[in-house]
Amino acid sequence: QKEVEQDPGPLSVPEGAIVSLNCTYSNSAFQYFMWYRQYSRKGPELLMYTYSSGNKEDGRFTAQVDKSSKYISLFIRDSQPSDSATYLCAMTKAAGNKLTFGGGTRVLVKP
Amino acid sequence: EAGVVQSPRYKIIEKKQPVAFWCNPISGHNTLYWYRQNLGQGPELLIRYENEEAVDDSQLPKDRFSAERLKGVDSTLKIQPAELGDSAVYLCASALGNLWAGELFFGEGSRLTVL
Numbered sequence: 001q002k003e004v005e006q007d008p009g010p011l012s013v014p015e016g017a018i019v020s021l022n023c024t025y026s027n028s029a030f031q032y033f034m035w036y037r038q039y040s041r042k043g044p045e046l047l048m049y050t051y052s053s054g055n056k057e058d059g060r061f062t063a064q065v066d067k068s069s070k071y072i073s074l075f076i077r078d079s080q081p082s083d084s085a086t087y088l089c090a091m092t093k094a095a096g097n098k099l100t101f102g103g104g105t106r107v108l109v110k111p
Numbered sequence: 112e113a114g115v116v117q118s119p120r121y122k123i124i125e126k127k128q129p130v131a132f133w134c135n136p137i138s139g140h141n142t143l144y145w146y147r148q149n150l151g152q153g154p155e156l157l158i159r160y161e162n163e164e165a166v167d168d169s170q171l172p173k174d175r176f177s178a179e180r181l182k183g184v185d186s187t188l189k190i191q192p193a194e195l196g197d198s199a200v201y202l203c204a205s206a207l208g209n210l211w212a213g214e215l216f217f218g219e220g221s222r223l224t225v226l
Contacts, residue, residue: 104153
């Protein structure tokens with residue numbers, strides 16, 4: 001069993017819909033949680049990161065962490081075709097340590 | 112500001128041949144990572160450098176993989192000899208300092224196909 005599980009999708013939504021993504025993990029030592037976006041044939045780029053439990057909002061993006069359930073989520077409001085990409089969750093035990101990634105969820109926003 | 116630069120972007124070789132990938136991190140970033148990303152999977156760490164020192168190479172297959180970061184700037188990742196299972200995208204990433212919290216900057220990757 002992988003330390004971080006993520007549904008591979010693809011997740012297809014109409015433009016303007018809310019995209020809901022999530023990851024589960026098994027290692028309770030993880031403290032920092034991130035979401036990266038990866039376009040085809042590009043490197044991942046950081047969207048959001050949170051420390052410990054709680055919510056964080058940045059524009060159309062909201063990240064949630066529930067450490068008691070070992071579950072993290074990313075919501076994308078008013079989705080756009082340009083949001084079509086693979087979304088990777090990642091987490092680490094301490095700042096500067098290696099990131100453990102989920103396998104990524106492919107998202108397709110249809111105009 | 113230039114991002115993380117990697118070359119070559121694509122490489123096709125036959126098994127048992129050697130291959131090398133080069134990475135130039137963002138200026139001033141002293142921490143550098145090499146990750147490998149297999150198709151449909153997330154990146155997995157191969158090696159982490161702080162300046163010129165490899166501080167975590169526990170997941171680097173040392174029988175065939177080697178890496179170096181001379182002068183604490185550019186880095187090279189080498190595979191010799193390559194095997195079919197080495198086909199993947201090799202990603203280089205850099206960060207400012209060693210206590211960053213999430214902000215890893217990735218290059219576009221070097222896609223290796225081993226025939």
